[in-house]
Amino acid sequence: xxxxxxEAFSDGxxxxxxxxxxxxxxxxxxxxxAALLPLLPKFLSYTLSFVYLxxxxxxxxxxxxxxxxVNGSVLWANLHLLFWLSLIPFVTGWMGENNFAKIxxxxxxxxLWMAGLAYYILVRxxxxxxxxxxxxxxxxxxxxxxxxxxxxxTAAIALAFVxxxxxxxxxxLVAIIWLVPDxxxxxxxxx
Amino acid sequence: xxxxxxEAFSDGxxxxxxxxxxxxxxxxxxxxxAALLPLLPKFLSYTLSFVYLxxxxxxxxxxxxxxxxVNGSVLWANLHLLFWLSLIPFVTGWMGENNFAKIxxxxxxxxLWMAGLAYYILVRxxxxxxxxxxxxxxxxxxxxxxxxxxxxxTAAIALAFVxxxxxxxxxxLVAIIWLVPDxxxxxxxxx
Amino acid sequence: xxxxxxEAFSDGxxxxxxxxxxxxxxxxxxxxxAALLPLLPKFLSYTLSFVYLxxxxxxxxxxxxxxxxVNGSVLWANLHLLFWLSLIPFVTGWMGENNFAKIxxxxxxxxLWMAGLAYYILVRxxxxxxxxxxxxxxxxxxxxxxxxxxxxxTAAIALAFVxxxxxxxxxxLVAIIWLVPDxxxxxxxxx
Amino acid sequence: xxxxxxEAFSDGxxxxxxxxxxxxxxxxxxxxxAALLPLLPKFLSYTLSFVYLxxxxxxxxxxxxxxxxVNGSVLWANLHLLFWLSLIPFVTGWMGENNFAKIxxxxxxxxLWMAGLAYYILVRxxxxxxxxxxxxxxxxxxxxxxxxxxxxxTAAIALAFVxxxxxxxxxxLVAIIWLVPDxxxxxxxxx
Numbered sequence: 001x002x003x004x005x006x007e008a009f010s011d012g013x014x015x016x017x018x019x020x021x022x023x024x025x026x027x028x029x030x031x032x033x034a035a036l037l038p039l040l041p042k043f044l045s046y047t048l049s050f051v052y053l054x055x056x057x058x059x060x061x062x063x064x065x066x067x068x069x070v071n072g073s074v075l076w077a078n079l080h081l082l083f084w085l086s087l088i089p090f091v092t093g094w095m096g097e098n099n100f101a102k103i104x105x106x107x108x109x110x111x112l113w114m115a116g117l118a119y120y121i122l123v124r125x126x127x128x129x130x131x132x133x134x135x136x137x138x139x140x141x142x143x144x145x146x147x148x149x150x151x152x153x154t155a156a157i158a159l160a161f162v163x164x165x166x167x168x169x170x171x172x173l174v175a176i177i178w179l180v181p182d183x184x185x186x187x188x189x190x191x
Numbered sequence: 192x193x194x195x196x197x198e199a200f201s202d203g204x205x206x207x208x209x210x211x212x213x214x215x216x217x218x219x220x221x222x223x224x225a226a227l228l229p230l231l232p233k234f235l236s237y238t239l240s241f242v243y244l245x246x247x248x249x250x251x252x253x254x255x256x257x258x259x260x261v262n263g264s265v266l267w268a269n270l271h272l273l274f275w276l277s278l279i280p281f282v283t284g285w286m287g288e289n290n291f292a293k294i295x296x297x298x299x300x301x302x303l304w305m306a307g308l309a310y311y312i313l314v315r316x317x318x319x320x321x322x323x324x325x326x327x328x329x330x331x332x333x334x335x336x337x338x339x340x341x342x343x344x345t346a347a348i349a350l351a352f353v354x355x356x357x358x359x360x361x362x363x364l365v366a367i368i369w370l371v372p373d374x375x376x377x378x379x380x381x382x
Numbered sequence: 383x384x385x386x387x388x389e390a391f392s393d394g395x396x397x398x399x400x401x402x403x404x405x406x407x408x409x410x411x412x413x414x415x416a417a418l419l420p421l422l423p424k425f426l427s428y429t430l431s432f433v434y435l436x437x438x439x440x441x442x443x444x445x446x447x448x449x450x451x452v453n454g455s456v457l458w459a460n461l462h463l464l465f466w467l468s469l470i471p472f473v474t475g476w477m478g479e480n481n482f483a484k485i486x487x488x489x490x491x492x493x494l495w496m497a498g499l500a501y502y503i504l505v506r507x508x509x510x511x512x513x514x515x516x517x518x519x520x521x522x523x524x525x526x527x528x529x530x531x532x533x534x535x536t537a538a539i540a541l542a543f544v545x546x547x548x549x550x551x552x553x554x555l556v557a558i559i560w561l562v563p564d565x566x567x568x569x570x571x572x573x
Numbered sequence: 574x575x576x577x578x579x580e581a582f583s584d585g586x587x588x589x590x591x592x593x594x595x596x597x598x599x600x601x602x603x604x605x606x607a608a609l610l611p612l613l614p615k616f617l618s619y620t621l622s623f624v625y626l627x628x629x630x631x632x633x634x635x636x637x638x639x640x641x642x643v644n645g646s647v648l649w650a651n652l653h654l655l656f657w658l659s660l661i662p663f664v665t666g667w668m669g670e671n672n673f674a675k676i677x678x679x680x681x682x683x684x685l686w687m688a689g690l691a692y693y694i695l696v697r698x699x700x701x702x703x704x705x706x707x708x709x710x711x712x713x714x715x716x717x718x719x720x721x722x723x724x725x726x727t728a729a730i731a732l733a734f735v736x737x738x739x740x741x742x743x744x745x746l747v748a749i750i751w752l753v754p755d756x757x758x759x760x761x762x763x764x
Contacts, residue, residue, distance in 0.1 A: 005198055005252055007578055012206030012394075015585030020214065022659050023593065027666040031674035050659070054652040061578055061648070075252070076370075079245040086213050086241070093218040101222035179649075196389055196443055203397030203585075211405065266443070267561075270436040277404050277432070284409040292413035387580055387634055394588030402596065457634070458752075461627040468595050468623070475600040483604035 003070045006078055010060060013082045017089060018053040021046050024093040042096030045108075048171060049092040052112070055178040056085060056119070066136040067126050077125040081118035087111045102160055105167045109157040112171065116150050149174050194261045197269055201251060204273045208280060209244040212237050215284040233287030236299075239362060240283040243303070246369040247276060247310070257327040258317050268316040272309035278302045293351055296358045300348040303362070307341050340365050385452045388460055392442060395464045399471060400435040403428050406475040424478030427490075430553060431474040434494070437560040438467060438501070448518040449508050459507040463500035469493045484542055487549045491539040494553065498532050531556050576643045579651055583633060586655045590662060591626040594619050597666040615669030618681075621744060622665040625685070628751040629658060629692070639709040640699050650698040654691035660684045675733055678740045682730040685744065689723050722747050 025042055028035035060081075067074075091111045095104040120143065127137045152174050160167035216233055219226035251272075258265075282302045286295040311334065318328045343365050351358035407424055410417035449456075473493045477486040502525065509519045534556050542549035598615055601608035633654075640647075664684045668677040693716065700710045725747050733740035 001252075001256060005202060008199060008581060009202045009206055009248060009252075011578060011582045012203050012585050013210055015582055016207055016210040016589055018655075019586055019589040019593065019659055020210065022663055023214070023596070024218065025663050027597065027663065027670050029670060031667075031671035031676050033676055036680075047656075050656055054649070054656075057582060058645075058648055058652075061574075061582075065574060072249075075249055076245070079249075082209075083238075083241055083245075086210055090213055090216050090218065094222075097218050097220060098222035103222050103224055107227075192447060196393060196446075199390060200393045200397055200439060200443075203394050204401055207398055207401040211401065214405070215409065263440075266440055267436070270440070273400075274429075274432055274436075277401055281404055281407050281409065285413075288409050288411060289413035294413050294415055298418075383638060387584060387637075390581060391584045391588055391630060391634075394585050395592055398589055398592040402592065405596070406600065454631075457631055458627070461631075464591075465620075465623055465627075468592055472595055472598050472600065476604075479600050479602060480604035485604050485606055489609075 001070050001075075003064055003067055006070050006075060007064050010064075010078060010082065011057075014053060014057045014060070014085065017085055018050060018057075021049055021089045021092055024089065024096065041099045042093070045092045045096035045100070048175065049088050051175045051179070053085065053088065055175065056081075056115070059119070059178070063123065063126065063136075063140075066139050068130065068134075068136075070126075071129050073125045074122070074129055077118070077122040081115065081122050084111055084115040084118050088115070100164055100168055102164055105160045105164055106157050109153050109160065109167060109171065112174075113150060113153040113157070116146060116153065120146050120150075145177065149177070192261050192266075194255055194258055197261050197266060198252075198255050201269060201273065202248075205244060205248045205251070205276065208276055209241060209248075212240055212280045212283055215280065215287065232290045233284070236283045236287035236291070239366065240279050242366045242370070244276065244279065246366065247272075247306070250310070250369070254314065254317065254327075254331075257330050259321065259325075259327075261317075262320050264316045265313070265320060268309070268313040272306065272313050275302055275306040275309050279306070291355055291359055293355055296351045296355055297348050300344050300351065300358060300362065303365075304341060304344040304348070307337060307344065311337050311341075336368065340368070383452050383457075385446055385449055388452050388457060389443075389446050392460060392464065393439075396435060396439045396442070396467065399467055400432060400439075403431055403471045403474055406471065406478065423481045424475070427474045427478035427482070430557065431470050433557045433561070435467065435470065437557065438463075438497070441501070441560070445505065445508065445518075445522075448521050450512065450516075450518075452508075453511050455507045456504070456511060459500070459504040463497065463504050466493055466497040466500050470497070482546055482550055484546055487542045487546055488539050491535050491542065491549060491553065494556075495532060495535040495539070498528060498535060502528050502532075527559065531559070574643050574648075576637055576640055579643050579648060580634075580637050583651060583655065584630075587626060587630045587633070587658065590658055591623060591630075594622055594662045594665055597662065597669065614672045615666070618665045618669035618673070621748065622661050624748045624752070626658065626661065628748065629654075629688070632692070632751070636696065636699065636709075636713075639712050641703065641707075641709075643699075644702050646698045647695070647702060650691070650695040654688065654695050657684055657688040657691050661688070673737055673741055675737055678733045678737055679730050682726050682733065682740060682744065685747075686723060686726040686730070689719060689726065693719050693723075718750065722750070 025039055025046065028039070070078075088111060091104065091108040095101075095108050098104050123140055123143055123146070127134070127140065130136050152170050156167040156170035159170070216230055216237065219230070261269075279302060282295065282299040286292075286299050289295050314331055314334055314337070318325070318331065321327050343361050347358040347361035350361070407421055407428065410421070452460075470493060473486065473490040477483075477490045480486050505522055505525055505528070509516070509522065512518050534552050538549040538552035541552070598612055598619065601612070643651075661684060664677065664681040668674075668681045671677050696713055696716055696719070700707070700713065703709050725743050729740040729743035732743070
């Protein structure tokens with residue numbers, strides 16, 4: 001099975017998710033600066049989620065670049081990832097609406113955790129389809145960044161109950177770790 | 192006529208349908224767990240519809256993979272399918288908003304029924320265009336799963352008047368039946 | 383300049399327009415049949431506009447199939463068409479919300495008129511780019527259906543001031559005329 | 574890395590941004606002409622932003638046409654551009670809602686400024702990836718139109734504090750300057 005349509009469909013879904021989040025920024029009826037102030041936490045959570053979705057699109061792009069073809073398991077692993085990504089606008093809006101309160105922070109981390117797990121499953125499905133000696137298997141290796149992210153999300157969720165700002169900082173930290181594009185694949189492909 | 196643009200347009204429409212459903216999950220103004228509780232039925236109906244749309248995208252992908260080209264009838268059969276799929280966000284939201292009440296359950300089943308019929312018509316239009324000896328005709332065969340689904344939807348709609356939960360379970364059952372990807376085509380293509 | 387990206391962008395915009403219209407069908411808070419009744423005019427106007435957008439996508443698809451390449455004028459003629467199509471959700475919702483009242487019917491016709499004109503300009507831009515002897519010029523010919531549609535829209539807008547239902551019927555009539563896919567191009571391409 | 578998926582993803586995001594802006598045109602509950610009047614400033618700001626997004630898509634299309642491939646920096650420079658474009662629906666709606674008042678005009682200019690800068694960074698990233706002797710470097714040259722736009726935006730933002738209408742006219746002026754498609758690239762490619 002060709003990978004083209006899986007890429008196109010994922011592009012479409014991620015493009016919509018990354019864009020409809022901006023609909024949560026309700027347009028104020030007043031025209032002064034003070035009217036924008038209550039939108040600041042929403043804008044910050046929007047920016048963070050935009051970066052996360054950009055990272056996912058970027059890594060998805062690198063990952064599929066290394067894939068030669070897909071099968072039924074890969075299609076469903078991919079849909080499973082898109083499901084968790086589709087919940088990001090909701091938790092983003094909830095977190096922004098409530099000024100980074102404890103429970104919304106925990107749910108934000110929970111959705112990131114599940115999306116991270118879903119990405120990991122997608123990687124495994126692709127490797128198992130291409131074989132252990134394939135370019136994609138060598139390029140990904142043990143996917144340490146992915147596993148490390150899940151550890152940090154777990155810590156962030158636990159620490160949110162102690163101090164909300166620690167969780168928020170950890171989510172920003174993971175985004176920074178991933179902002180460096182996935183050079184593992186790029187390096188292996190050009191060898 | 193090439194099939195590429197039909198695939199791209201369908202990908203776009205299904206990607207939007209699967210994504211805007213999440214806009215029905217209204218963001219609570221409170222930040223406690225209790226604020227999420229009323230969203231639970233909406234979340235469940237969202238998840239069910241996400242799976243259904245994933246199944247349709249998946250089967251559509253398999254089906255078009257086996258097609259060599261399309262004609263005017265196929266274009267319209269496809270748009271007819273997309274029309275019924277486009278109503279899924281409405282019935283999903285209505286069913287979730289009203290906690291899986293009788294009439295919304297009946298309409299949810301009605302839209303699934305029409306979408307199932309529209310898919311069947313699309314399959315026929317493709318087979319009639321490619322001829323009875325074509326790969327696609329052999330791969331699809333009598334499309335028993337599709338016909339069986341229509342029977343189960345009919346039963347679910349009738350039983351919703353007796354006991355709502357039976358209809359809900361039958362909708363989940365059809366989703367499970369289809370979750371197994373359409374191996375008929377995959378098998379025939381690799382023979 | 384290749385035509386691929388113009389097709390992809392148009393597919394994306396039309397896919398979104400055809401889908402977000404369904405967001406105007408507000409989900410009722412009640413679960414009985416009576417709650418759906420006020421949505422009936424909205425549903426009818428949604429269905430009509432879905433068919434119109436399906437027709438535009440279909441004809442756009444046929445048209446670009448006959449084109450070999452595009453230039454700057456074609457890109458802008460295409461964006462101009464998309465602008466008028468993007469107003470269809472607004473006039474559709476307004477017409478449905480007000481039960482096919484006079485002024486919304488007039489504006490619905492006005493947007494259809496402008497979209498029809500924009501399509502005509504796009505056809506001219508493509509023909510002028512490819513030359514009078516090209517496949518696309520021969521396939522389109524004098525585009526009588528397009529010109530006839532503009533006449534009927536004009537009549538519908540004028541008659542809306544006399545009797546609303548005549549305008550509504552004329553809009554349905556144009557949709558039926560176009561539902562027959564544009565065989566001119568198909569015939570010429572296969573000659 | 575191939576450029577195809579970057580184009581497809583950007584097409585998707587820009588298609589959604591250009592389309593969801595129309596959702597800000599709230600459908601009136603009355604059916605007379607007077608009900609449309611309060612929407613006029615929103616419609617004007619929608620039209621202006623539609624043209625701007627059309628220009629960005631057009632120039633993006635020309636730019637990527639001249640590119641042979643992309644790398645990690647280009648992907649992120651592109652996402653950075655999409656981030657600022659994604660804020661256009663918000664500032665468009667705010668400007669229209671408040672009848673082109675001072676502060677919304679300033680923020681509209683601010684988002685255009687950042688989008689212009691982001692486009693400039695994307696151009697630099699592409700040139701640095703292809704080398705100073707590449708087709709793309711020669712085709713773009715010093716990108717005087719882009720730099721001139723930033724100057725005009727700066728003037729518009731400053732003048733908005735003196736007279737709102739001057740800022741509005743300057744935004745329209747920049748749109749007109751860019752409406753002429755980027756012939757630099759077209760000319761160089763066909764030499």
